[in-house]
Amino acid sequence: MYSFRPVLVFLATVLCGLPALAVEQFEANWDSLNKHETPEWLLDSKFGIFAHWGPYTQAGAWTDNPNINWSNYYITCYNGIYSLNEKDARRTTFEKRYGPVTSGAGYRDLCADFKAEAFDPEAWADLIKRSGAQYAGICAIHHDGYAMWDSDLTAHSAGRTGPRRDLLGELFDSIRARGLKTFAALQHNRSYGHFKRIRDRLQEAGIEGVDLLNPANEDYYWFVGDEAEVTQRHRDLT
Secondary structure (H helix, E strand, O other), X not given: OOOOOHHHHOOXXXXXXXXXXXXXXOOOOHHHHOOOOOOHHHHHOOOEEEXXXXXXXXXXXXXXXXXXXXXXXXXXXXHHHOOOOOOOHHHHHHHHHHXXXXXXXXXXXXXXXXXXXXXXXXXXXXXXXXXXXXXXXXXXXXXXXXEOOOOOOOOOEOOOOOOOOOHHHHHHHHHHOOOOEEEEEEOOHHHHHHHHHHHHHHHHOOOOOOHHHOHHHHHHHHHOOOXXXXXXXHHHHO
C-alpha cells in the first residue's frame, strides 16, 4: 500500500516516482519540498501521457452547450450534483440513480459505485508502451478529494471504497515494469475550496439535508486531518 505523507497530499504539482520520493527524500515541510528539481529524464523526454480518471467519469450526464468547458463539466460533476438548479443534468441524472441530494444522497454514493471492474493495468501499460510514450501517469487525487490508491489517511479512497484496489499502485507497477517513468498529480488542496464553495452556497440558500452540510463528513470529503492546518495550508497556496 502506498502511503503519501499528509503534506504531499495537498500539493497541486507533479512529481516523478512519487511514493519513493515522499518516503525517502523529503520531509513534511515546504523548505524540503522546494528543493525538488526537475529530473534530467523528464527534461529529455519528448512524449508522455497523463489521464484524469476517477469516480467522476461515471457521472452519466451530457451537455451540448458550446459555452461550457466540457472537461470541467464532467471532472467536477459534483458542482452539478449539488447544484441549486434542480434541472441541472448532472443533478437529475444523479438523483434518478441515488435519490434526492436533500435526503442525504451525495458524491460518496457515486464513489461507492466506482468499481473499476474493467480496469486492466497491464493493458493500459501495453498501450502506453506501444504509443512511444516515455512516461505516464494519472491524477492521483483530483479536486474531489478521492485518492486513487489504498490510502491509510482517508476512507475516501479506491483502496477502502468502490474498487477496493490500489489503482494507482497497480498502474505504476505495470508502467515501470516496461521500463517507463511514472508521475502523478495531487490536487487535493482544491478539494477544500471546491466543497467549501458548494457548502456555502447551499447554506446561503437555506437548503438542508445535504451530506456536505453534515460536519461529520468534512474529514471524509476534504479535511483529511486537522481542520485548522488544512485551512491554513489552503490559504497559503491560494
